[in-house]
Amino acid sequence: MHLIFSQNKALHFQFFNTNFHYIMEYNFSDIEKKWQLYWKENNTYKSEIDKLRPKYYVLDMFPYPSGAGLHVGHPLGYIASDIFSRYKRLQGFNVLHPMGYDAYGLPAEQYAIQTGQHPAVTTKINIARYREQLEKIGFCYDWDREIRTCEPDYYHWTQWAFIQMFNHYFDTKLQKAQPISSLVKAFETSGTEGIRANCTEEICFSAADWKAKSEKGQQEILLNYRIAYLADLKVNWCSALGTVLANDEVSEGVSVRGGHPVEQRVMRQWSLRVSAYAQRLLDGLNTIDWTESLKETQKNWIGRSEGAELKFNVKGQDFNFEVFTTRADTIYGVTFMVLAPESELVKQLTTTEQKANVENYITATKKRTERERIADRRVTGVFSGSYALNPVSGTTIPIWISDYVLAGYGTGAIMAVPAHDSRDYAFAKHFNLPIIPLIEGCDVSEESFDAKDGIMENSGFLNGLSVNEAIAKAKEYIAEKGLGRVKVNFRLRDAIFSRQRYWGEPFPVYYKEGMPYMLDESKLPLELPEVDKFLPTEKGEPPLGRAIGWEVDGFPLELNTMPGFAGSSAYYLRYMDQKNDKALVSPEANQYWRNVDLYIGGTEHATGHLIYSRFWNKFLFDLGLICEEEPFKKLINQGMIQGRSNFVYRIKDTNTFVSLNLKDQYETTQLHVDVNIVSNDILDTVKFRNWIPEYKTAEFILEDGKYHCGWAVEKMSKSMYNVVNPDDIVEKYGADTLRLYEMFLGPLEQSKPWDTNGIDGVHRFLKKLWSLFYKDDNLLVTNELPSTDELKTLHKTIKKITFDIENFSYNTSVSAFMICVNELFTLKCNKKAILEPLSILLAPFAPHIAEELYHILGNEETVCDAQFPVCNEAYLLESSVKYPISFNGKVRFMLELPATMSKEDVEKTAMANEQTLKYLEGKVPKKIIVVPGKIVNIVI
RNA sequence: GCCCGGAUGGUGGAAUGGUAGACACGAAGGACUUAAAAUCCUUUGGCUUCACGGCUGUGCGGGUUCAAGUCCCGCUUCGGGUACCA
Structure with a gap:
């Protein structure tokens, strides 16, 4: 019986007052508009705390709203997370699925410099465009929770967190942040004696020293401990752009953007003491469900290495310095020492005779950025004139200076073991320094032996031990004899937090006698001021130097702004309680939503955002402000969507284009063609002529009446003409x-x-x-x-x-x-x-059509609140199984047998089959394997 | 250099150690149509055979196994990340 449903049209379409009639064919355009409006008007995706239901938090890495809008690659991860959100909701979870914008950033500011258009205006326009594009795809975002990092009610809490970081230090024993006031108390009672605080530089003073210091002096000392601190750091300074640049923004000594020269300069910059959290950042990886490769990347970035810090005395001087090594076992093979050119030790250890040489060398290396030094692997260096004494063997070894040693890692000085380190080896060969092999049977005539295996030789008390035994024994020896100490080093550096830019969060900081002080929290947010131009001042100050009245109570405010990662470090917390003007997030909201259950985004954030936000989160956790130590429980990286480019072939010096398979008969130039005027690699020649004026008069040499294009997989970009816009797809x-x-x-x-x-x-x-x-x-x-x-x-x-x-x-x-x-x-x-x-x-997966069909079937509530169907295995039971019968692993024929048939009976039936007899060729099978329900294999 | 991924038809891809190529695209043929679009049906890894069928086949070379795209060892190659980190 066929039954036509007589549905209540008035109820069904109560939100339309027009005479909307049923859509009888799949009219996606009307269906999608209809339900998107329904969802909006019924607040279908509004999420609220509901203690009766379990929560599930699904987050996308929020986008930077660029002027180009979304291409088809961007929504990939958003669709994936949307599917999961909807699925969880259908299973009865209370799902939080928000979206927002990482709205501060360089492109808008560069655009502002070029056009005078205020970045806030550009950003607003871009966001509106993003929103429009996103809405068309039918995501289940709770748009009421939208955030924009450039809005004062959002960056209020970025500034607030910064103040907390300024007011705390990291206790290395407790491995957590503590109020700076308790450190001050300790200084007042016993100076630095017994304190366990992570610091920029080891310093010692007594309580009396502390008390004798001026306010300014005390503040200077506290900066050495604060988690957000101001320090002199070596940075890539680009005077033409008027800002510090990150390493990846510099190439071959010039800025990537604009090609302006970049120099190394020491500047006073805000930094975050991320390195203090290195161990916890490493340990936390074991508690979260991320892909192994991503965890591996973070592990490498954190770069924990266990080793020893060893003291070397300088010959003829009452002076010693330390080096860090993971290979204490190679101490007998040290034939020279190397200092980083920037090392403080250089001045101390350069002899008068060598002074001129050393200065020349340092001037030459200063000109090069760190990146150039890495790119250019020529061995360079200079002898300091001094000698060190090997603390174990007592031998005299020359001290060199070379830029292959980095000032920022370890102590900025190394003990060189050319036989067992390839960099030391190259240096030794170049300057003709001795190479002493320490492992039995290793050949160091052509290259160093870096592997950690073998038996030690030429190594005094370590002889005969394996490398690993020797490392342990050497460390023990060093500690016992007081030659140094066992030490763990991390590669992870503190994060430089200042940008000499306009379009970023202002620091809630003012200066008194050159010392930074935090604004009172009641003064937050400190809003970004207006400026006449988005350029540095005449004096070379950042753009905020142009702002009129940029001061509090007569004290000047900070002129730097915060970097891109500031706003994205705690945004997931803000979504939980987006409208709260009393706190970043209320304890109630945080207790309920806790942390992100599923985070989807690109791998490019592996070592940036995903380290910083974990750090930021751990800090807030230490303060007892939030209840979870890790922000993102499970993380999935969506792959990149690449472009598929199409090509046409122009015959040289003509305006004639030849089809792909005929192109070899001519001398041609391959040119990109807009993929939107190509279908199945066949060019629409009419559209092509209208595409670019130059092609108006284009002629074509076709094959079977068609122009076939070539193709290649490339990055999706405008210049390759392979960008596909989701709007066009939605439209079509x-x-x-x-x-x-x-x-x-x-x-x-x-x-x-x-x-x-x-x-x-x-x-x-x-x-x-x-x-x-x-x-x-x-x-x-x-x-x-x-x-x-x-x-x-x-x-x-x-x-x-x-x-x-x-x-x-x-x-x-x-x-x-x-x-x-x-x-x-x-x-x-x-x-x-x-x-x-x-x-x-x-x-x-397809919420619009599903909603429509669900309603056609007579339902009146949204399909979003239906119950996800459950599989009943009883319906899947098969009464028979089609067994593939194979001989020596090769399937020859199928045999349908009852599913309940025993293994023995399957074997018997298979063997009795006449086809089996054919394939046996009269031989007796050696072995018969029957996997019930799966396969039969007869070995002959 | 190091780390992590890949490599399967013309294309995107599928396959708890158990019938390789599911599902799609494209292509070819056919139906419907005045025509087109839409829709529907058939074929589609390669070689071979009139056909039944046979042989071969998951980057390369070995191995484990009754059985390998899948596991192990050694390579080739393409992506991505990272890099004088001592």
């Missing part, structure tokens, strides 16, 4: 198709090229699904009881989809949906009992 196919296709492209975590051509497949799938509901203008849906085949198809799909969502294998879910619909189509199934669970199942 709808958001549901876009969502499904992005997922269908391949595994979420893998990089893959975007090729719009495949999209017809998923669009056809949706139309086919629709056709299960409607034929022409008739609703086909019936209330008949489903058959076992139909139930099997449905439950098989439920099982697969559930498994795939849990495993983020969305590409195979889309396939599973296709298989399901194909089967239902073949079965001519129009039964509500099947179609309703299917529409719920599909809702996370």
Whole structure:
């Protein structure tokens, strides 16, 4: 019986006052607009604390709103997280799924410098565009919680956190942040005696010393301990851009942007004592569910190395210095020492005779950036004139200066063991210094032996030990004899937190006698002032130097602004309680939402944002302000969507273009062509002529009447003309198709090229699904009881989809949906009992069509609040199994047998089969393997 | 250099050690149509055979196993990250 549902149109479309009639064909455009409006008007995606339901927090890495808008690669991760959010909600979780904008950044400011357009204006426009694009895709974001890092009510809390960092130090024994006031108390009673505080520089003083110091002197000392501190640091300074640049913004001594010269300069900069948290950042990795490769990247970045700090006396002077080594076992092989050119020791150890040489060398190296030094591996160096004494063997060894040693790591000085370190080896060969092999049988005539295995020789008391034994014994010896101490070093550096830029958070800092003081918290937010130009002042101060009245109570305010990562370090907490003007997040909201259950974003943030936000979060945790030590419990990196470029071939010196397979007959130039005027690699020649004026008169040499383009996978970028805009896809196919296709492209975590051509497949799938509901203008849906085949198809799909969502294998879910619909189509199934669970199942992936179908089936509530179907295994039971019968592993034929048949009977039946006899060729099988329900293998 | 990923048809990709190529795209052929679009049906890894079928096949070379795309060893190659970190 076919039954046409008589639905309550008035109720169904109560939010439309027009005569909206049923859509009989799959009109995605109307359907999507309709439901997007419905969701908005019904606050479907509003999330609130609900202690009766378990929470689930799904977060996307929020975007920087660039002027170019979103391309088709950007939403990939957003779609994935959206699917998971919707899935969790269907399972009864209270889902928090917010979105916002990382709104401060260089591009808007560069644009401002060029055009005079205020970055706030540009940013606002860009955000509006992003929002419009995102809304078209049908995400379930709770837009009421939107944040923008450039808004005062947001950066209020960035500034606030900075003040807390200024007011705390890191206790190395407790391994947590403590109020700076307790450090002051300790100084007052016993000076630095017994304090365990992470610091920039080891200093010692008594309580009396402390008390004798002026206010300014005390403040200067406290900067040595504060978690947010001001210190003189070596930076890449670009005077033309008027700012410090990060290492990756500099190449070959010039700025990447603009090609302006960059010099090394020591500047007083704000920094965050991230390195104090190194051990905890490392340990925390064991508690979170991130990919191994990402954890590995962070481990390497943190770079923990255990070793020893060894004291070396200088020959003929009452002076010693320390080096850090992880290879204390190689102490007998030290044939020279090397100091970093920037090391304080250089001055001390350069002899009068060598002074001129050393100064020349230092001037030469100063000109080069760290990056250049790395790129250019020529061995350079100069002898200091001094000698050190080996603390173990007592031998005299020359002290050199070379830029292959970094001032910022360890002590800025090393003991060189050329036989067992390739860098020391290169240096020794170049300057003809001795090389002493320390491991039996190793050959150091051509290269060093860096491996940590073998038996020690030429090493006094370490002889005969293995390398690992020798390392342990040497460390023991060093500690015992007081020659040094066992030490752990980290590669992780403190984060430079100042930018000489306009478009960033102002520091809540003013200066008195050159010393920084924090604004009172009641004065926050300190709003970004207006300036006449977004350029440095005549005096070379940052742009804020132009702001009129940039001071408090007559004291000047800080002129630097905060860097990009400031606003993104705690944003996940703010989403929990976005409108709170009393705190970053209320304890109540934080206790409920706790931390991010699922975070999806790109790998490019592995060592930046993901380290800084973990640090920032741990700091707030230490203060007892939040309840979770790690911000992101599970993290998934979506792969990059690459572009798929198309090419045309122009015959040299003509305006004639030759098709791909004929191009070798001519001398041609390969040119990129806009992928949007190419379909299945066939060029639309009319559109091509209208594309660029130069091609107006283009001629074509075709093959079978078509112009075939070449193609290649490249980065998606404007200059390659391979950018695809999601708006165009939504316009042509709808958001549901876009969502499904992005997922269908391949595994979420893998990089893959975007090729719009495949999209017809998923669009056809949706139309086919629709056709299960409607034929022409008739609703086909019936209330008949489903058959076992139909139930099997449905439950098989439920099982697969559930498994795939849990495993983020969305590409195979889309396939599973296709298989399901194909089967239902073949079965001519129009039964509500099947179609309703299917529409719920599909809702996370294609929410608009699912919502429409769900309502067509007579439901009046949103599909978002339905219950996710559960697989009933009973429907999946098969009565028979098709056994592949194989001989020596090669499958020869199939044999259908009852599922309940015993292993022995399967074997008997298979052996008795006449085809088996044929393949046995009269031989007796050596072995017969029967895997029940799977396969039979006969070995002959 | 080091670390992490990949490598499967013309293309994107699928496959708890158990029928390699699911699902799609493209292509070819057909149906419907005045035509086009849309839709539907068939074929589609390679070689071979009139056909049944056979051989071969997951970057390369070995190995483990009754059975390997999958596990182990040694390479090639392409991406990504990172780098004088002592």
